[in-house]
Amino acid sequence: MKKKGWRFKNKEIVYVKEILDTDISPVISMNEKLEKKFAKIHNQKYAITSNSGTSTLHQALYSVGVGHGDEVIIPSLTVAMCGFVVWQSGATPVYADVCPDTFLLDPEDVKKKITKKTKAILAVNLYGLMCDLTKLKSIAKKNNLYLIEDCAQCFLAFDNKNRVSGTVGDIGSWSFERSKHLSTGEGGILTTNNKKFAERMRKFGGVGFKNLTASTGKGKIDRAKFQNPKWIRHDTFSYNYRMSEILAAVGLAQVEKIKYFVKLRVSSGKKYHEFFSNLKTDIFIPQYVPKGFKHTYFTYPVIFNGKKYGISWKKFRDTFVKNGGDGIYAAWQTVNNETPFKQARKRGLYSGSMKISQSYGWGKTPRAESLQKKIMQFTTNQKNNHEIDFQIKAIKKTLKVLKLLNF
Ligand SMILES: Cc1ncc(COP(=O)(O)O)c(C=O)c1O
Numbered sequence: 001m002k003k004k005g006w007r008f009k010n011k012e013i014v015y016v017k018e019i020l021d022t023d024i025s026p027v028i029s030m031n032e033k034l035e036k037k038f039a040k041i042h043n044q045k046y047a048i049t050s051n052s053g054t055s056t057l058h059q060a061l062y063s064v065g066v067g068h069g070d071e072v073i074i075p076s077l078t079v080a081m082c083g084f085v086v087w088q089s090g091a092t093p094v095y096a097d098v099c100p101d102t103f104l105l106d107p108e109d110v111k112k113k114i115t116k117k118t119k120a121i122l123a124v125n126l127y128g129l130m131c132d133l134t135k136l137k138s139i140a141k142k143n144n145l146y147l148i149e150d151c152a153q154c155f156l157a158f159d160n161k162n163r164v165s166g167t168v169g170d171i172g173s174w175s176f177e178r179s180k181h182l183s184t185g186e187g188g189i190l191t192t193n194n195k196k197f198a199e200r201m202r203k204f205g206g207v208g209f210k211n212l213t214a215s216t217g218k219g220k221i222d223r224a225k226f227q228n229p230k231w232i233r234h235d236t237f238s239y240n241y242r243m244s245e246i247l248a249a250v251g252l253a254q255v256e257k258i259k260y261f262v263k264l265r266v267s268s269g270k271k272y273h274e275f276f277s278n279l280k281t282d283i284f285i286p287q288y289v290p291k292g293f294k295h296t297y298f299t300y301p302v303i304f305n306g307k308k309y310g311i312s313w314k315k316f317r318d319t320f321v322k323n324g325g326d327g328i329y330a331a332w333q334t335v336n337n338e339t340p341f342k343q344a345r346k347r348g349l350y351s352g353s354m355k356i357s358q359s360y361g362w363g364k365t366p367r368a369e370s371l372q373k374k375i376m377q378f379t380t381n382q383k384n385n386h387e388i389d390f391q392i393k394a395i396k397k398t399l400k401v402l403k404l405l406n407f
Contacts, residue, residue: 006383007183011253019249029218030248035189037255041156042167044191046198046214049248050205053152053175053188055241057085060171060190061120063200064146066091070119075105076334077368078124082150083335087344091119095336097365101288103127103301103331103375107135109365114139120146125154125165127377128181128265128296129289133159133168146170152188153298155181156262160292166191171201176247179381181261181298182254184247205241208234217242262296268380269297271388275395276302283309283404284376299329299377311402313376319401325394329377334368 019030031049039047050056066072068090074082076095086093097109105123121140123131133149140147149166151157152175157165166172171194174180176187192198198214206212210233225231243251254261276286285303289295306316317328335341378395382388399405 008250008253011256012250015249015253016246019245024245026218026245028245029216030245030252031217031243034243034248034252034255035217037252038189039191041255041258042164042172042191044167044172045193046191046195048190048198048202048205048217049243049251050188050190050241051243052186052241053150053173053177053180054081054085055205055239056173056175056188056190056201057082057122057148057150058088058239059201059205059241060148060173060197061085061089061091062204063192063197064120064148064170066119066146069117071115071117072120072122073110073113073118074122074335075124075126075368076336076365077103077331077372078126078150078335079152079332080335080338080340082122082124083338083341086122087341092117093335093341094118095334095365095368097367098371099132100367100371102129102131102290103287103371104129104131105136106367107132107139110136111139114143114145118143118145120148122148122150123169124150124152125157126298127287127301128154128157128269128298128380129287130154130157130159130165130168130293132290133163134161137168140169148173152177152180155296156258157296158294160290165296170194171197176251176254181265181296182251182258184243184251184254187243187247187251189251200236203236204238206238207240207242208236208238210235264383265297265380266295267385268382268388269295269300271385271392272297272300272378272380275392276300279405281405283399297380300380301375301377303371303374304376305374306404307374309404311404313373316376316398316402320394320398323394323397323401324390325398326379326382326391329379331372331375331377334365334372336365337369 035047066089070091071094072086077098083093096113099106147169149169149172151166154165171192176184195214202212287301396407
């Protein structure tokens with residue numbers, strides 16, 4: 001059955017029409033408008049749009065100089081794209097474990113994984129909750145490393161120092177993929193206060209045009225200059241990661257509603273939290289939210305202990321769906337256990353100057369491996385409280401049908 005959409009209304013259509021009506025003229029530059037708005041909201045000097053939240057990470061790594069022979073520390077419990085971009089930079093992903101209660105990158109394990117080759121830490125603010133960036137930033141500073149925040153799942157979250165997600169590290173990176181707090185279908189954006197990084201990120205994703213600057217992706221050159229066979233256009237080896245003007249028009253309308261979208265997720269997350277934290281059982285253990293942190297719930301994650309009661313993850317999920325549940329996201333395979341990395345290891349492929357099999361030993365992350373099998377992420381992308389109540393009812397029914405709890 002076709003579900004009626006509610007996310008893209010009014011302004012999205014107005015802005016898309018505006019850009020189409022000009023035959024997609026670069027004079028308006030929806031990208032520039034979107035960048036300015038996003039940078040302002042985050043109180044950052046520069047923002048750079050991109051075609052995905054994977055491309056943005058690649059751009060961020062390039063901008064800080066990650067390259068052949070370097071190592072980048074990433075949590076092993078995250079999306080594989082975090083590992084791919086390190087690999088694509090010619091560097092080696094080194095896996096750090098996660099905290100058992102927040103499921104986020106563990107600063108203590110990060111410390112243990114630092115070597116002479118480490119260049120950067122990729123702090124992934126998953127589920128809508130920020131990592132312990134106070135500790136991670138201090139580790140980065142002490143060891144002369146760059147700190148990049150992956151906020152694909154984390155919009156307008158705050159830590160206990162009232163800092164907004166994406167602004168604590170050197171660079172913040174977001175995804176506008178279909179399922180995210182804000183969406184352009186596919187897309188992404190970066191922010192930074194560092195002019196050099198901003199220019200490098202823009203050129204790396206903007207086919208290396210030499211006229212691109214930290215502040216703008218608009219080609220502001222006199223036509224008489226470049227309509228000349230002598231004109232040299234590029235000064236950087238690069239990719240085309242640009243966001244189309246049509247998607248930027250959608251993105252601008254979405255960013256204008258950022259508070260509304262975040263509020264909806266938070267409201268859903270709070271409803272789940274009230275339900276799960278009042279259950280008198282250890283079947284579910286909700287994620288720990290450190291004091292003073294503001295979670296913005298890309299999903300609502302819990303540890304599922306059903307095995308103890310003879311109920312598998314899959315059995316619970318299938319029964320939940322049968323009872324009207326939306327479905328439950330599992331945690332991703334740990335990055336080192338995803339097929340491309342496993343195969344590379346087996347075949348002895350190199351990333352940068354490092355034989356991948358050599359680096360594997362540094363990637364032992366037992367807590368991540370154990371959590372990976374148990375995490376359940378309930379969806380928070382419903383359009384109102386009524387829909388969330390329906391999800392909670394479906395969880396109650398499931399618990400009853402499986403004879404785990406009675407209501
Ligand atoms: C934590 C995280 N990082 C990066 C990405 C990649 O974003 P995109 O799908 O826009 O390439 C995602 C998307 O799922 C994500 O969840």
